[in-house]
Amino acid sequence: MSKQINKKIIKNTILLYFRMLITMGISLYTSRIVLAILGETDYGMYNVVGGFVAMFSIISGAMTTATQRFLSFEIGKKENGNITSIFSTAVIIHLILGGIILICAETIGIWFLNTQMNFPQERYTAANWVFQFSVLTFIINVISVPYNAAIIAYERMKAFAYVSIIDVTLKLLVVYLLTISNIDKLILYSILLAFIAITVRIIYGIYAKHNFKECKVKWQWDKKYGKEVMAFVSWNLVGSLAGVAKEQGINVVLNIFFGAAINAARGIAYQVLGAINGFVNNFQLAMNPQIVKSYAANEKEEMLNLVFKGSKLSFLLLLTLSLPVIIEAPFILNIWLKVVPEYTTIFLRLVLLTALIDSLSGTLITSMHASGKVRDYQIVVGGISLLTLPIVYIFFKLNYPPYTAMYIGLIISILCHFARLILLQKSIDFPALKFIKQVTLKVLFILIISSILPLVIYLKLESSWYSFFAICFTSLISTLFFSYVLGLSKIEKAFIHKKIKENIYKFIR
Numbered sequence: 001m002s003k004q005i006n007k008k009i010i011k012n013t014i015l016l017y018f019r020m021l022i023t024m025g026i027s028l029y030t031s032r033i034v035l036a037i038l039g040e041t042d043y044g045m046y047n048v049v050g051g052f053v054a055m056f057s058i059i060s061g062a063m064t065t066a067t068q069r070f071l072s073f074e075i076g077k078k079e080n081g082n083i084t085s086i087f088s089t090a091v092i093i094h095l096i097l098g099g100i101i102l103i104c105a106e107t108i109g110i111w112f113l114n115t116q117m118n119f120p121q122e123r124y125t126a127a128n129w130v131f132q133f134s135v136l137t138f139i140i141n142v143i144s145v146p147y148n149a150a151i152i153a154y155e156r157m158k159a160f161a162y163v164s165i166i167d168v169t170l171k172l173l174v175v176y177l178l179t180i181s182n183i184d185k186l187i188l189y190s191i192l193l194a195f196i197a198i199t200v201r202i203i204y205g206i207y208a209k210h211n212f213k214e215c216k217v218k219w220q221w222d223k224k225y226g227k228e229v230m231a232f233v234s235w236n237l238v239g240s241l242a243g244v245a246k247e248q249g250i251n252v253v254l255n256i257f258f259g260a261a262i263n264a265a266r267g268i269a270y271q272v273l274g275a276i277n278g279f280v281n282n283f284q285l286a287m288n289p290q291i292v293k294s295y296a297a298n299e300k301e302e303m304l305n306l307v308f309k310g311s312k313l314s315f316l317l318l319l320t321l322s323l324p325v326i327i328e329a330p331f332i333l334n335i336w337l338k339v340v341p342e343y344t345t346i347f348l349r350l351v352l353l354t355a356l357i358d359s360l361s362g363t364l365i366t367s368m369h370a371s372g373k374v375r376d377y378q379i380v381v382g383g384i385s386l387l388t389l390p391i392v393y394i395f396f397k398l399n400y401p402p403y404t405a406m407y408i409g410l411i412i413s414i415l416c417h418f419a420r421l422i423l424l425q426k427s428i429d430f431p432a433l434k435f436i437k438q439v440t441l442k443v444l445f446i447l448i449i450s451s452i453l454p455l456v457i458y459l460k461l462e463s464s465w466y467s468f469f470a471i472c473f474t475s476l477i478s479t480l481f482f483s484y485v486l487g488l489s490k491i492e493k494a495f496i497h498k499k500i501k502e503n504i505y506k507f508i509r
Contacts, residue, residue, distance in 0.1 A: 303370070361416070
């Protein structure tokens with residue numbers, strides 16, 4: 001059973017990495033060109049206005065997780081599962097949610113955009129165009145959530161890989177149209193991105209309908225499942241709103257205090273994070289359904305094994321990719337961008353450090369969702385996350401610099417990580433102390449010891465292509481060496497040895 005699960009996770013991870021390599025390369029290229037075409041102010045405007053609507057997309061992400069949890073749970077029950085009722089209930093809930101958000105966006109959202117945001121006076125018309133198309137995109141995304149969740153629950157990661165090729169091809173076309181068009185670049189950019197998002201979501205919906213016979217919509221409200229799903233989703237929304245305050249709310253506060261240019265710097269930092277963190281997200285995306293299914297099948301030992309392994313490997317994978325970027329951020333940004341907005345370097349470094357801490361919690365969150373006991377978790381962890389926004393606001397009122405927000409976010413992420421462990425221990429008898437010893441402390445020690453040699457080279461050598469390659473090489477070797485020696489268990493090392501020997505034998509033969 002365990003070998004089959006591992007093979008499925010590896011296969012799905014490879015497919016998702018194939019998808020990620022394509023999207024990462026093109027997204028980094030297109031973001032560079034778009035920044036040059038739009039300019040720092042308009043790029044920052046799109047980031048904050050799109051981010052304002054993206055506050056709702058965090059809710060959409062939580063809904064996807066919730067729906068995927070219930071579908072995976074029912075699949076894990078095998079012949080005893082009732083997938084159709086869960087799917088139909090989820091579709092009805094998302095239609096209702098989409099309508100509520102549309103009303104909120106067109107009332108409170110419009111008021112906030114035009115009275116509280118800090119843009120050049122002549123660009124408010126463009127900002128409203130961006131807002132409307134972002135709202136349209138989001139509503140389509142919300143309605144499509146059950147179909148996307150079904151693809152994840154059934155572990156058909158191949159669909160994500162193929163559709164990504166369409167997605168990035170269309171984004172390349174967007175860049176070309178921006179260069180030749182005489183229409184307002186910001187407005188055209190928002191229209192074209194909305195068109196791409198809608199196209200992609202429709203494709204996912206069609207795929208799910210045609211490949212999963214259980215995913216049929218029965219327009220009847222199932223009282224039993226409806227109550228269960230609504231309770232789960234309602235508490236999940238509490239955590240989602242906290243995530244809104246921590247991530248996108250900071251973007252809005254930065255705009256209010258420092259203007260659109262600072263949003264450009266933060267947007268670029270998150271663009272790089274998205275490219276790097278995508279590898280970890282794909283790895284966890286491949287593992288999450290198996291964690292839920294193991295819990296549903298009462299295979300707790302297997303579930304805990306996946307949680308420990310997933311958390312540790314997520315951190316080490318992200319560390320391998322992000323360490324050279326953290327150290328060489330100024331050089332990379334200057335090579336990548338024609339003009340680097342102020343504060344981008346420190347934003348990028350702090351965002352990546354925060355992502356490293358958050359990577360430890362991905363499988364922890366999934367195990368909490370698998371149990372269905374999310375009320376106390378969302379109240380406590382959500383409450384801690386909610387502290388981010390008022391604390392940042394107070395510090396900005398006291399004239400602290402923009403990057404203070406990122407330091408506060410890092411500290412809050414650390415607090416949330418330990419809060420999750422305590423709550424998991426209480427709710428599902430999770431071995432929190434064992435996790436801290438075998439995962440948290442171990443990977444943090446690997447982070448410190450792996451950074452020593454690359455940092456020495458960075459401090460000793462002047463910035464150049466030679467020092468850049470030297471730091472990248474030593475970061476890679478150092479991280480891989482200490483991850484192997486200190487991070488892997490005997491069983492994991494034996495598995496790697498076996499695979500290397502098998503591949504060498506095949507090559508020789």
